[in-house]
Amino acid sequence: MNRYFDYLNEACGILDDQNNKYPGATGRHFFVVGLSSTTLFDFYIDLEKKSVKKKYFFLNSYELILAKTFIKFKKFSNYKNIYLKIKKINFEKIKKIKLFIYIFYIVKDFFFNFYVSKNKKKVDYLFLWDKYKYIDLFQSVFSKKKNSFLLLDNNNFHPENFIKKTIKISAWDKQYLGFDNLFDYNYAILKKTLLFYKPKNVIFVEGDSPIHSILSKVCNDLKIRSICFQWGSSVWKKPKYGFRNLTCDIFLAHGKFFFDQIKSYNKKNLIKLVGNPLLNNPKRHYKKKIAIFLLQPFSSMRGDFKKTSKLFFQFMHSIISSNKDWKFIIRPHPNQDCLSDINKFNNFLNCEIINPKNIRLKDSLTGCSIAFSVSSSALTDGLNYEVIPFSFNPTTILDTYQPDLNKLKIGYATKNLADAIYEANKLLIDNNKINYYAKNIIKLKNSFNYHTGKKSVKKIFKYI
Numbered sequence: 001m002n003r004y005f006d007y008l009n010e011a012c013g014i015l016d017d018q019n020n021k022y023p024g025a026t027g028r029h030f031f032v033v034g035l036s037s038t039t040l041f042d043f044y045i046d047l048e049k050k051s052v053k054k055k056y057f058f059l060n061s062y063e064l065i066l067a068k069t070f071i072k073f074k075k076f077s078n079y080k081n082i083y084l085k086i087k088k089i090n091f092e093k094i095k096k097i098k099l100f101i102y103i104f105y106i107v108k109d110f111f112f113n114f115y116v117s118k119n120k121k122k123v124d125y126l127f128l129w130d131k132y133k134y135i136d137l138f139q140s141v142f143s144k145k146k147n148s149f150l151l152l153d154n155n156n157f158h159p160e161n162f163i164k165k166t167i168k169i170s171a172w173d174k175q176y177l178g179f180d181n182l183f184d185y186n187y188a189i190l191k192k193t194l195l196f197y198k199p200k201n202v203i204f205v206e207g208d209s210p211i212h213s214i215l216s217k218v219c220n221d222l223k224i225r226s227i228c229f230q231w232g233s234s235v236w237k238k239p240k241y242g243f244r245n246l247t248c249d250i251f252l253a254h255g256k257f258f259f260d261q262i263k264s265y266n267k268k269n270l271i272k273l274v275g276n277p278l279l280n281n282p283k284r285h286y287k288k289k290i291a292i293f294l295l296q297p298f299s300s301m302r303g304d305f306k307k308t309s310k311l312f313f314q315f316m317h318s319i320i321s322s323n324k325d326w327k328f329i330i331r332p333h334p335n336q337d338c339l340s341d342i343n344k345f346n347n348f349l350n351c352e353i354i355n356p357k358n359i360r361l362k363d364s365l366t367g368c369s370i371a372f373s374v375s376s377s378a379l380t381d382g383l384n385y386e387v388i389p390f391s392f393n394p395t396t397i398l399d400t401y402q403p404d405l406n407k408l409k410i411g412y413a414t415k416n417l418a419d420a421i422y423e424a425n426k427l428l429i430d431n432n433k434i435n436y437y438a439k440n441i442i443k444l445k446n447s448f449n450y451h452t453g454k455k456s457v458k459k460i461f462k463y464i
Helices: 004-016 025-035 040-049 061-074 077-118 135-144 160-165 182-197 210-221 256-265 305-322 339-347 361-365 378-385 417-429 431-448 453-463
Strands: 125-129 149-152 166-168 201-205 225-229 250-253 271-273 290-294 327-331 351-353 370-373 388-392 412-414
Touching (some): 125 135, 182 210, 210 225, 250 453, 305 339, 305 417, 361 378, 388 417, 412 417
Parallel strands (some): 125 149, 125 201, 250 271, 327 351, 370 388
């Protein structure tokens, strides 16, 4: 099952060769519909039934046949057995509570259509938001524009300051609504919500997930303007499939590097340069012997996350224990897991674990010389502060999507534990190499962020 993401990327590569309009555009279609399925077997069943809305993803029947042929090669018998067993168990449980579920959704539908409609207001901006990043940027919109609203993607995000401007999408189960696949389900729910509130603009961040692709398709069908912000940033050899053939009306990019990276994979005039409003223009200062570990919630990463977390913590332990003259900061992810493994580093005198909710990322990066991570957009954000990125990504992302730090000579990236330990220790004792990487970063720095801070905010608001 952990190979599912790899299979999808391999399939996308095959489909890329058949597409002449935008390189990788068909791969994105396949990638989005594939991620809309729970398992590889679900994807195969959807394609066999032709229940997926092909017109949104496949450009012609030949591409669909090619996709189905590839999936057949990867359809192992254990997928079918596991799928049928789970389905049977779930069905037995569902039968016992089916009547209650029907009553629950009928009541919920009545509440949504009648009670909520009495309190409905005119909407100028509808935000699809499920994370804290960028939330402060739009405080002026939320506070000054009475007709703006915040639309939540899930229940994991709780913007307490904007509770009166929050709309929660009904979390209806597709089992009881008659949808054969997650694409149809999400399309129907988003369309119902947008038809109800009738916003003039829909704004979201990132753009490479299936829900974003579906949302922008709904906006296009309803003639609603859709605007997407670049969420994170990574120095890829080529853009991930999610950033090819973007379906929003406008994509607001951080800098020229990313503009050049994705422009040939998307339609003309889609991408606009605005910069990164979360960063500032830091003053030059002497770099001290301080390095930071930017952790990721390993369980949310695709692939063998247990192996990834085990190897990365081994790497951390080796580096911290071998370099007593350096101070190391450990910054957990706001949604961090493996907390017991992190707390073990409290025993090191040269190590400090910080709370990401109390200290902003840019404050954490300021003053650091090197940043270590599995794979994080924070590594690229650190370039604005001239922090050298070091990526040790043992298992979770294909080679195609490894940050191209080595080629650009601004840092180091590897998938091998022994190499990671050797190269990191060598870097920490070689001040000349640190200065060499820092000089290369300074040369590239302006291409990563067109503007920062207030200048970027001003540029952004020109487009929204």
